[in-house]
Amino acid sequence: EVQLLESGGGLVQPGGSLRLSCAASGFTFSSYAMSWVRQAPGKGLEWVSTISGSGGSTYYADSVKGRFTISRDNSKNTLDLQMNSLRAEDTAVYFCAKVVGSSAGPYHFDYWGQGTLVTVSS
Amino acid sequence: SYELTQPLSVSVALGQTARITCGANNIGSKNVHWYQQMPGQAPVLVIYRDSNRPSGIPERFSGSNSGNTATLTISRAQAGDEADYFCQVWDIITVFGGGTKLTVL
Numbered sequence: 001e002v003q004l005l006e007s008g009g010g011l012v013q014p015g016g017s018l019r020l021s022c023a024a025s026g027f028t029f030s031s032y033a034m035s036w037v038r039q040a041p042g043k044g045l046e047w048v049s050t051i052s053g054s055g056g057s058t059y060y061a062d063s064v065k066g067r068f069t070i071s072r073d074n075s076k077n078t079l080d081l082q083m084n085s086l087r088a089e090d091t092a093v094y095f096c097a098k099v100v101g102s103s104a105g106p107y108h109f110d111y112w113g114q115g116t117l118v119t120v121s122s
Numbered sequence: 123s124y125e126l127t128q129p130l131s132v133s134v135a136l137g138q139t140a141r142i143t144c145g146a147n148n149i150g151s152k153n154v155h156w157y158q159q160m161p162g163q164a165p166v167l168v169i170y171r172d173s174n175r176p177s178g179i180p181e182r183f184s185g186s187n188s189g190n191t192a193t194l195t196i197s198r199a200q201a202g203d204e205a206d207y208f209c210q211v212w213d214i215i216t217v218f219g220g221g222t223k224l225t226v227l
Binding site for chain 1: 152153155157163164165166167170171176208210211212214215216217218219220221
């Protein structure tokens with residue numbers, strides 16, 4: 001059974017940093033690209049970032065490029081998102097999702113974690 | 123950037139057929155995927171590549187895609203189908219529709 005469990009969310013001040021993690025199990029982690037998708041309170045889904053199975057290729061939404069860094073540790077089956085220079089508009093639930101397809105696209109998501117809430121506020 | 127347009131809400135009578143649309147320029151040339159999200163829950167894939175159902179998704183869920191509109195159809199709607207539904211395509215980046223709240227009356 002595929003399981004994705006996010007952690008690391010919390011309250012952070014504007015300009016601050018936070019590191020999210022996603023622990024994966026139930027599939028061969030290194031064989032699949034992974035993504036982060038976020039959802040602001042009461043809003044729709046927004047793609048944030050994707051990383052290839054090897055970790056060698058990464059992709060970012062324009063809204064987070066230069067501030068967020070996606071990475072993975074295939075020996076530990078974990079996916080991370082380092083978030084710097086956080087803004088109020090980054091407030092959202094962050095989901096990790098397993099990708100079906102190439103990290104360069106096209107792809108979709110067949111499994112999602114339950115999400116972790118990030119609140120950026122002073 | 124590529125934009126997907128969904129109605130904010132759709133209502134359907136219990137046992138009837140609900141249709142949720144996802145509109146965009148020439149969307150018929152792309153693969154469309156649909157997700158169901160219950161309140162406070164993670165999204166669940168219900169249709170992939172226009173019309174394919176993942177294992178465990180009831181046959182009541184079906185999809186189509188042609189021209190400028192993709193459609194998620196839910197037959198014999200049940201109270202448990204009440205949720206938000208999002209369409210998604212890949213067009214250089216991943217794009218989601220704004221979501222449709224389905225109400226079963």
